[in-house]
Amino acid sequence: MPIEKIYIARHGFRLNWQWTNFQSVTGLARDISLTSYGEVQADALAKHISSIPEEERPTAIFSSAWYRCLQTSKPIAEALKLPIYVEQGFGEWFSPAAVGTGLHPRPGPTSSLHQYFPNLIDTRYDVTWLPSRNGEDVAEIHSRVASFIATWFTRLELAEASKPIKSDEELNLGRHKNVLFVGHAASIITLARVLSGDRQLAMRTGTCSLSILVPKSDAKWTSAVAIEGDTSGTPRGHARLGEWSIIQNAAADFLPNGSERDWGFEDIEVADGEVVTDDGERDTKGEVEQLSERGLQIDLELSEKAQKAVEEEAIEGARGWGYRTAVENAATVTRGGKL
Numbered sequence: 001m002p003i004e005k006i007y008i009a010r011h012g013f014r015l016n017w018q019w020t021n022f023q024s025v026t027g028l029a030r031d032i033s034l035t036s037y038g039e040v041q042a043d044a045l046a047k048h049i050s051s052i053p054e055e056e057r058p059t060a061i062f063s064s065a066w067y068r069c070l071q072t073s074k075p076i077a078e079a080l081k082l083p084i085y086v087e088q089g090f091g092e093w094f095s096p097a098a099v100g101t102g103l104h105p106r107p108g109p110t111s112s113l114h115q116y117f118p119n120l121i122d123t124r125y126d127v128t129w130l131p132s133r134n135g136e137d138v139a140e141i142h143s144r145v146a147s148f149i150a151t152w153f154t155r156l157e158l159a160e161a162s163k164p165i166k167s168d169e170e171l172n173l174g175r176h177k178n179v180l181f182v183g184h185a186a187s188i189i190t191l192a193r194v195l196s197g198d199r200q201l202a203m204r205t206g207t208c209s210l211s212i213l214v215p216k217s218d219a220k221w222t223s224a225v226a227i228e229g230d231t232s233g234t235p236r237g238h239a240r241l242g243e244w245s246i247i248q249n250a251a252a253d254f255l256p257n258g259s260e261r262d263w264g265f266e267d268i269e270v271a272d273g274e275v276v277t278d279d280g281e282r283d284t285k286g287e288v289e290q291l292s293e294r295g296l297q298i299d300l301e302l303s304e305k306a307q308k309a310v311e312e313e314a315i316e317g318a319r320g321w322g323y324r325t326a327v328e329n330a331a332t333v334t335r336g337g338k339l
Contacts, residue, residue: 089148197242241317
């Protein structure tokens with residue numbers, strides 16, 4: 001079933017904006033929880049989404065693996081009676097790690113997060129993409145998100161057709177027409193940019209704000225699966241990168257105090273035309289990230305022709321931000337970006 005509407009929400013108010021002395025619930029460095037006010041915001045977001053006509057509501061929730069995003073997703077999942085699928089492809093953005101300072105933190109596998117939301121996280125969903133712990137510059141976060149979402153669309157097509165990966169077949173992942181992504185300011189702005197194809201998109205996203213995208217009237221609804229010669233099932237394909245219109249841009253009128261802590265790419269700290277570096281975690285000094293620990297994490301078993309089509313889509317989707325190729329994104333040591 002083609003995706004007809006994509007909802008994108010940012011997490012709620014973070015604890016470190018109010019307090020400096022706190023402990024991470026998960027024990028992971030920089031994995032910051034919501035404040036009680038952030039939870040109030042998340043409840044308001046859930047109430048708002050629940051008020052959407054049933055046929056237009058999300059039927060699948062994809063959350064970043066960071067605790068504050070899972071907390072934000074929780075009341076929505078409970079209100080809609082849906083599981084949470086943990087996805088790291090649009091996870092947090094960190095600036096390039098300064099040389100010799102170690103790697104940036106990253107949440108563990110979904111199985112390790114299930115204990116915090118045992119009745120909500122569905123561990124059968126396998127993460128599509130992992131960001132590099134070396135960090136990313138501005139071009140690289142756009143390339144990462146473009147690579148993730150191009151692959152994710154193809155994953156849904158395969159789930160609907162005759163050759164899904166096993167977990168997606170069990171989840172009936174291809175049945176959804178309205179989906180929700182819950183993430184971070186930089187990653188969700190990037191997601192909106194690569195979906196809309198608008199390189200100059202002016203978006204400032206506040207805590208628990210909600211954006212909505214729908215396919216453009218001239219969307220081609222192309223399918224990587226069709227390239228495989230598989231003609232089973234209708235309709236085919238999804239609107240792809242650059243074929244989406246933003247019909248709601250970071251709305252927050254349903255929140256107690258409207259838009260708060262809004263952020264945009266114009267806020268990044270730059271030196272000599274490049275985003276400044278950030279220190280990695282001290283206890284990871286000397287560690288080297290392996291190729292298998294970043295990039296594509298699932299095997300879609302695409303033919304060379306279909307794989308090339310997905311890669312070319314990701315390249316075009318991120319063009320203008322210095323994107324190299326989907327293959328290079330997954331197979332080279334990237335540097336990175338921050339929020």
